[in-house]
Amino acid sequence: MNVLIVHAHPEPSSLTSHLARTAQQVLLAQGHEVQTSDLYAMGWKAVFDAQDFPDRLDASRLSFIAESEHAYANGCQSDDVAGEQRKLQAADALILAFPMWWFGMPAILKGWIDRVWAFGLAYGYRGAGNAYRYGEGGFAGKRALLAVSIGGPAADYGPRGINGSLDQLLFPITHGTLFYPGMQVLAPFALHDSGRQDAAGVAAATSAWTTRVAHLFDEAPLRFRPQNGGDYPDRHTLAEQHAPGRRDLSIHLAD
Amino acid sequence: MNVLIVHAHPEPSSLTSHLARTAQQVLLAQGHEVQTSDLYAMGWKAVFDAQDFPDRLDASRLSFIAESEHAYANGCQSDDVAGEQRKLQAADALILAFPMWWFGMPAILKGWIDRVWAFGLAYGYRGAGNAYRYGEGGFAGKRALLAVSIGGPAADYGPRGINGSLDQLLFPITHGTLFYPGMQVLAPFALHDSGRQDAAGVAAATSAWTTRVAHLFDEAPLRFRPQNGGDYPDRHTLAEQHAPGRRDLSIHLAD
Numbered sequence: 001m002n003v004l005i006v007h008a009h010p011e012p013s014s015l016t017s018h019l020a021r022t023a024q025q026v027l028l029a030q031g032h033e034v035q036t037s038d039l040y041a042m043g044w045k046a047v048f049d050a051q052d053f054p055d056r057l058d059a060s061r062l063s064f065i066a067e068s069e070h071a072y073a074n075g076c077q078s079d080d081v082a083g084e085q086r087k088l089q090a091a092d093a094l095i096l097a098f099p100m101w102w103f104g105m106p107a108i109l110k111g112w113i114d115r116v117w118a119f120g121l122a123y124g125y126r127g128a129g130n131a132y133r134y135g136e137g138g139f140a141g142k143r144a145l146l147a148v149s150i151g152g153p154a155a156d157y158g159p160r161g162i163n164g165s166l167d168q169l170l171f172p173i174t175h176g177t178l179f180y181p182g183m184q185v186l187a188p189f190a191l192h193d194s195g196r197q198d199a200a201g202v203a204a205a206t207s208a209w210t211t212r213v214a215h216l217f218d219e220a221p222l223r224f225r226p227q228n229g230g231d232y233p234d235r236h237t238l239a240e241q242h243a244p245g246r247r248d249l250s251i252h253l254a255d
Numbered sequence: 256m257n258v259l260i261v262h263a264h265p266e267p268s269s270l271t272s273h274l275a276r277t278a279q280q281v282l283l284a285q286g287h288e289v290q291t292s293d294l295y296a297m298g299w300k301a302v303f304d305a306q307d308f309p310d311r312l313d314a315s316r317l318s319f320i321a322e323s324e325h326a327y328a329n330g331c332q333s334d335d336v337a338g339e340q341r342k343l344q345a346a347d348a349l350i351l352a353f354p355m356w357w358f359g360m361p362a363i364l365k366g367w368i369d370r371v372w373a374f375g376l377a378y379g380y381r382g383a384g385n386a387y388r389y390g391e392g393g394f395a396g397k398r399a400l401l402a403v404s405i406g407g408p409a410a411d412y413g414p415r416g417i418n419g420s421l422d423q424l425l426f427p428i429t430h431g432t433l434f435y436p437g438m439q440v441l442a443p444f445a446l447h448d449s450g451r452q453d454a455a456g457v458a459a460a461t462s463a464w465t466t467r468v469a470h471l472f473d474e475a476p477l478r479f480r481p482q483n484g485g486d487y488p489d490r491h492t493l494a495e496q497h498a499p500g501r502r503d504l505s506i507h508l509a510d
Contacts, residue, residue: 047301102369103431152385162491163431168426169427177358236410238417
C-alpha cells in the first residue's frame with residue numbers, strides 16, 4: 001500500500017517529528033511505500049489567496065469556491081497544490097502528524113487543507129453540490145489517522161475534562177475534514193504531556209504508536225454515519241430515531 | 256470603548272469583508288474607537304516558526320513554548336506579533352470576521368492566533384502553569400465575538416445537523432481560544448448560504464449583524480464555566496453534580 005505522511009513541526013527532535021519518523025519506519029518495514037510532506041521543510045505556503053489561481057475565471061472578484069472549481073477542473077492550479085493532490089491520489093492512507101495548538105492544527109497544516117482540498121475533489125464532487133459527502137467523495141477508499149502531540153494532560157481532555165473531550169475537539173478534523181470527502185478515519189492517536197516526557201514515557205508512546213501504525217490497514221475505523229446511508233433522510237438532519245433527543249457531536253457516530 | 260476587528264478575507268466584496276466593514280461603521284457611529292487588522296492586506300505571516308524568535312533562548316532546539324515564554328518576557332518577539340498584542344491589550348473587545356473553511360478558521364487567522372497568543376500572556380499566565388485559565392488570564396475583562404460566513408445552509412449546522420451543531424464546531428475557538436485566556440465570549444454570529452445571498456438576504460443579515468454589534472458591550476456572554484469557580488474541583492474534570500452523566504462539549508456551559 002501507499003501512505004502519505006504529512007508532518008507539521010520544524011524541530012527534528014520534537015515528539016511530532018518523532019511520531020512522523022516512527023510511522024515511516026514501521027510502514028517501510030511492513031513493505032509499504034511511503035511519501036512524506038514535511039510542511040516546514042518544504043516551506044509550504046499556508047495562506048490560501050489569489051496566487052493559488054494563476055489563471056483566473058474572474059480577475060475582478062476573488063471567489064475561492066468558483067476559482068477552485070475552475071482551477072481544479074482545468075488543470076490550472078498552482079504547482080505545489082497539484083503536487084500534493086497527486087501524492088494524495090496515489091495514497092491508500094493519510095497520516096497527519098502535528099502538535100495541537102489552540103485545540104486545532106498549526107496554521108501551516110490548516111493551510112495545506114485549505115489549499116489542497118479543492119472544489120471538485122474534496123467538496124462539490126462530480127459537480128453535484130453536496131450529493132457526495134461524508135463517506136463518499138474524492139477521497140473515498142482511503143484511510144486517515146491523526147497523530148497529535150498535546151502539551152496538556154490526558155485528564156483535561158477526558159470525557160468530562162475541562163478542555164472538552166479530545167474526540168469532540170478533533171471532530172472538525174476527523175469528521176468535517178477527513179470523513180467529509182470520503183476517507184475512513186481511525187481513532188486519533190494522542191501523546192499527552194508532550195513537554196514532560198522522559199525516556200520511559202517516550203518509549204511507551206513509541207510502542208503504542210508503532211502498534212497503531214502497524215494496524216493502519218486492518219483497524220476498524222470510527223463509525224461516522226454516511227450521508228447517503230439513510231440516517232439523514234433529507235441529507236441535512238439526523239433522523240429522530242437515531243440518538244433520540246441528543247444534540248452532541250457524537251450523534252454522528254453510529255451506535 | 257476600544258474594539259479590535261480582525262478580518263480574514265482578501266476580497267473586498269466578500270460577505271466577510273462586508274461584515275467587518277459594517278461592524279466598524281456601527282462601532283464608530285456609537286463613538287467607540289476601532290482598530291483593524293486586515294490580515295490579507297497586511298500580508299500577515301501565518302506560519303509560526305523560528306523567525307518568530309530572533310533572540311533565541313536555545314538556538315540548538317526549537318521549543319515553541321520555551322521560546323515564546325522567553326521572547327514575551329524579554330521583549331524580543333518579532334515586531335508584527337508585538338504590534339498585534341499591543342492592539343489587543345488596548346482593546347475592550349475583539350471581533351474575528353472570517354469565512355468558515357473546513358469547519359475552522361482560514362490558515363491566516365489560525366496563524367494570527369498561533370503567533371499572537373504568547374506564553375505568559377494567553378497561556379502560562381503569570382508563570383503559574385494552568386492556574387489562570389478559562390475565565391481568568393491575560394485577556395480577562397475583554398469581550399469577544401465571532402462573525403462567520405458559511406457556505407452551507409443553517410440546517411446542516413443545526414442541533415442535529417449533518418455537519419455537527421455550529422456552537423460545538425466552534426467550541427475550540429470560543430471556549431478553547433477566547434475563553435481560555437479570560438475573554439467573555441458572545442454567541443457567534445453566522446451568515447449561512449454565503450454564496451447564494453441576494454440583495455434582500457444581505458440586507459437582512461446586515462440588519463441582524465448591526466444589532467449584534469450595537470449590543471457588543473451589553474449582551475450577556477456565553478456562560479462558560481470558569482476553571483476556578485468551583486465546578487472543576489481539581490482544575491481538570493467537571494464535578495459530577497454538574498450535567499451529570501453527560502460528556503458533550505456543552506457540559507462546559509453553566510445551566
